[in-house]
Amino acid sequence: MSDAPIPETTPETPSGPFVYDYTTAPNRQVVLPKTVPLPGYRTYVAEQKALVEAEEAKWQKQLADFDTAKAKAEAEGKDAPKAPVKAVAKKNDTDMVFPAPTEAKDPTLLHLVNGLGDKVEEAFEQAGELTCQVAKEHILEALRLCREDAQLKFEMLADETATHYPAAQGFAFSVVYHLTSIARKKRLRLRILVPEGFEPESATQVYPSANWMEREIWDMLGIRFANHPNMIRILCPEDWEGHALRKEYPVVGWGQRDIDFREDRGGMLNRIAMEKAGQLGINLKRPKAE
Amino acid sequence: MGVMQPSALEQILITTKVEKVMNWSRATSVWPMTFGLACCAIEMMAAGAARFDFDRFGCGIFRATPRQADLMIVAGTVTYKMAPTIKLLYDQMPEPKWVIAMGSCATCGGPFDSYHTIQGVDKIIPVDVYIPGCPPRPESLFYGFMKLQDKIMSSSLADRYREIFEEVG
Numbered sequence: 001m002s003d004a005p006i007p008e009t010t011p012e013t014p015s016g017p018f019v020y021d022y023t024t025a026p027n028r029q030v031v032l033p034k035t036v037p038l039p040g041y042r043t044y045v046a047e048q049k050a051l052v053e054a055e056e057a058k059w060q061k062q063l064a065d066f067d068t069a070k071a072k073a074e075a076e077g078k079d080a081p082k083a084p085v086k087a088v089a090k091k092n093d094t095d096m097v098f099p100a101p102t103e104a105k106d107p108t109l110l111h112l113v114n115g116l117g118d119k120v121e122e123a124f125e126q127a128g129e130l131t132c133q134v135a136k137e138h139i140l141e142a143l144r145l146c147r148e149d150a151q152l153k154f155e156m157l158a159d160e161t162a163t164h165y166p167a168a169q170g171f172a173f174s175v176v177y178h179l180t181s182i183a184r185k186k187r188l189r190l191r192i193l194v195p196e197g198f199e200p201e202s203a204t205q206v207y208p209s210a211n212w213m214e215r216e217i218w219d220m221l222g223i224r225f226a227n228h229p230n231m232i233r234i235l236c237p238e239d240w241e242g243h244a245l246r247k248e249y250p251v252v253g254w255g256q257r258d259i260d261f262r263e264d265r266g267g268m269l270n271r272i273a274m275e276k277a278g279q280l281g282i283n284l285k286r287p288k289a290e
Numbered sequence: 291m292g293v294m295q296p297s298a299l300e301q302i303l304i305t306t307k308v309e310k311v312m313n314w315s316r317a318t319s320v321w322p323m324t325f326g327l328a329c330c331a332i333e334m335m336a337a338g339a340a341r342f343d344f345d346r347f348g349c350g351i352f353r354a355t356p357r358q359a360d361l362m363i364v365a366g367t368v369t370y371k372m373a374p375t376i377k378l379l380y381d382q383m384p385e386p387k388w389v390i391a392m393g394s395c396a397t398c399g400g401p402f403d404s405y406h407t408i409q410g411v412d413k414i415i416p417v418d419v420y421i422p423g424c425p426p427r428p429e430s431l432f433y434g435f436m437k438l439q440d441k442i443m444s445s446s447l448a449d450r451y452r453e454i455f456e457e458v459g
């Protein structure tokens with residue numbers, strides 16, 4: 001492993017989308033991929049509005065251009081230019097359409113939003129899945145409500161995981177909790193947005209099954225959880241350097257895999273053989289060709 | 291008419307070298323260690339079971355401890371976390387010992403060109419036979435094992451020491 005300091009700025013243009021070979025990129029520089037933006041209802045609505053406004057502005061500009069051109073042509077006594085036609089958006093009839101997020105209408109989700117009040121940042125439905133984004137300081141209350149409320153009754157934490165968003169503003173990770181209600185046959189996703197260094201409350205206090213999943217998040221993404229009973233790595237060895245699922249982590253690691261135990265063995269054998277041969281007075285040396 | 295008749299002594303005795311007898315007994319009773327690390331181990335189990343029957347080669351007694359084993363079939367992906375354990379188990383095996391790297395993972399890292407996978411078990415322990423494939427079929431394992439038998443038959447008792455003393459000079 002080289003001890004070259006990690007530079008803070010990106011050097012020259014990389015030769016590919018990911019510089020994953022640290023031997024050809026000795027300064028361990030990794031080019032961050034553009035990540036998919038965090039899906040959410042508000043951002044989606046804002047995006048759609050911006051799109052419509054851009055279309056409208058384009059159309060208005062076309063009209064204005066046409067007016068000036070017409071006036072110019074009249075003044076010069078030429079034929080009038082052709083009137084512009086408003087472009088109609090092509091209908092996307094493939095079945096690969098991105099399911100758009102919609103407003104929360106499901107009674108379960110609405111009940112949860114009512115119960116949590118202003119601790120909810122956002123709640124929406126997408127492709128039939130319920131998502132509720134909670135303020136990161138109040139995740140424990142949200143989980144407790146989901147588990148204990150008679151109308152929610154989410155008994156099971158099916159999964160807990162996180163994603164890294166290196167390009168995002170104001171947060172670095174999203175931690176998601178997938179809850180399942182066996183009694184009510186419902187699923188729900190809770191989400192918090194966590195900046196670098198923030199320690200969310202551990203879900204083990206409500207769902208004991210979160211123990212290993214939170215250890216995995218710590219191992220892979222480097223988010224520590226407060227009040228976790230055993231916050232140590234679970235997959236990588238204890239002495240591992242870095243967190244492998246962060247986007248800036250090189251695919252081949254930082255040289256951990258380039259180990260070599262065989263040199264050591266050769267030395268050991270050599271010593272043992274010399275000792276043994278010496279003790280027994282045997283000459284094991286093969287006569288060399290002169 | 292020029293054809294030598296074997297003497298009475300030669301009719302009841304076989305003459306051979308001690309080394310050859312040693313090699314023959316070693317090559318025909320290689321006890322492997324059960325050492326499955328990933329999906330290749332399934333194929334190794336198939337090779338050991340009734341349909342393919344590894345025992346035909348004198349190699350069917352899979353030992354659960356390295357101290358009774360002669361052969362380590364590294365069948366599967368070698369991770370960074372597992373590497374010290376493999377080294378330890380190899381060191382616990384008594385001499386003479388052999389290693390077969392089974393599958394692309396154990397020979398060169400296979401499909402896992404990633405941070406946690408050692409790119410070939412030969413970075414940790416010396417390997418005698420490499421078997422390509424993902425996974426290799428039991429027939430490939432047999433072929434690799436027969437190659438190992440050839441290697442054992444052609445080896446000399448002083449081989450281990452020769453290498454070392456050539457290096458030393």
Ligand code: SF4
Binds near residue numbers: 365393395423425
């Ligand atoms: S070589 Fe293929 S079958 Fe064998 S352990 Fe690797 S991935 Fe599995």
